[in-house]
Amino acid sequence: MMELKGRKALVTGGGRGIGRAICLRLAKGGADVALFELDAGSAEETTKKIEEMGVKSLSLKVDVSLQEEVKRGMEEINQSWEGVDILVNNAGITRDNLIMRMTSQDWETVLGVNLRGAFYCTKAVLRGMMKKRWGRIVNVSSVVGKMGNPGQANYVSSKAGLIGLTKAVAKEVASRGITVNAVAPGFIETEMTKSLPQKARDSFLSQIPLQRSGLPEDVANLVFFLCTEEAGYITGQAINVDGGMLM
Ligand code: NAP
Numbered sequence: 001m002m003e004l005k006g007r008k009a010l011v012t013g014g015g016r017g018i019g020r021a022i023c024l025r026l027a028k029g030g031a032d033v034a035l036f037e038l039d040a041g042s043a044e045e046t047t048k049k050i051e052e053m054g055v056k057s058l059s060l061k062v063d064v065s066l067q068e069e070v071k072r073g074m075e076e077i078n079q080s081w082e083g084v085d086i087l088v089n090n091a092g093i094t095r096d097n098l099i100m101r102m103t104s105q106d107w108e109t110v111l112g113v114n115l116r117g118a119f120y121c122t123k124a125v126l127r128g129m130m131k132k133r134w135g136r137i138v139n140v141s142s143v144v145g146k147m148g149n150p151g152q153a154n155y156v157s158s159k160a161g162l163i164g165l166t167k168a169v170a171k172e173v174a175s176r177g178i179t180v181n182a183v184a185p186g187f188i189e190t191e192m193t194k195s196l197p198q199k200a201r202d203s204f205l206s207q208i209p210l211q212r213s214g215l216p217e218d219v220a221n222l223v224f225f226l227c228t229e230e231a232g233y234i235t236g237q238a239i240n241v242d243g244g245m246l247m
Helices: 017-028 040-051 067-081 104-132 153-176 198-206 216-227
Strands: 008-012 032-037 057-061 086-089 135-140 178-185 238-241
Touching: 008 017, 008 067, 008 104, 017 032, 017 040, 017 086, 017 216, 032 040, 032 067, 040 057, 057 067, 067 104, 086 104, 086 216, 104 135, 104 153, 104 178, 135 153, 135 216, 153 178, 178 216, 216 238
Parallel strands: 008 032, 008 086, 032 057, 086 135, 135 178, 178 238
Antiparallel strands: none
8 A cells, every 4th residue: 555655754763673664664655765874884775675665765864963964964855855744753872871870971872862863853844844734753762761761761761752752742733734653662673672681681571461572564564554644633642562561
């Protein structure tokens, strides 16, 4: 089904992991997909896969934590596409440590990418969406933003902050036909979780009623749905994709 045919999407951190799966799911749905990415190599690979689906793709080297880079990236998109209809704020990083050992730098870096980056990208796309009186924004939060997690005070704060951002912006722009939602993945198999020690993996898995870790595609399917016309009556929500880990 090509429900997103003619739509233009921007996915941050679309080069690998969940971001790449989201790019491919939106492209499969018929959308043209641009991505902001740090690593040109992985971005190029995603772009190639998107174009193989018969839609257009743009890859831009943008660090979402830097407002000037976000502005420049949006200008480049605007030259080719005249704005975007869909924004997925997916770029995210971790710098884990117990709070007693966490440095201000690790706090700032994580908040800078995960939360401030979403703020910059949202600002950059909203004017165009308001003019078109249609838009979809999806923020990739995390279940830990709702339930907390030791050793991740910076990451958890950024993910809880994203849920707050989602709700505030959803209320501000609802009258313009724009929905803003968050997805909250649980334990998903990507580079981010690959390095977790076996003990931590086992502990996560023991908390998942569906008895398996998630795949990037599990998250991408929900993001896709939230971007369709059919999801037009859903806004301001933070929906878990976690095999039932948090109920
Ligand atoms: P990942 O494999 O580490 O991928 C993260 C992506 O974000 C990479 O493409 C990375 O680019 C990009 N990125 C990082 N910093 C950036 C920046 N400053 N500007 C632009 N792009 C940047 O992680 P993932 O597991 O796919 O996670 C994707 C999102 O899901 C994150 O927000 C994460 O917090 C969230 N999440 C993941 C899980 C999980 O279990 N995996 C659970 C809950 C939530 P480079 O390739 O250049 O580094």
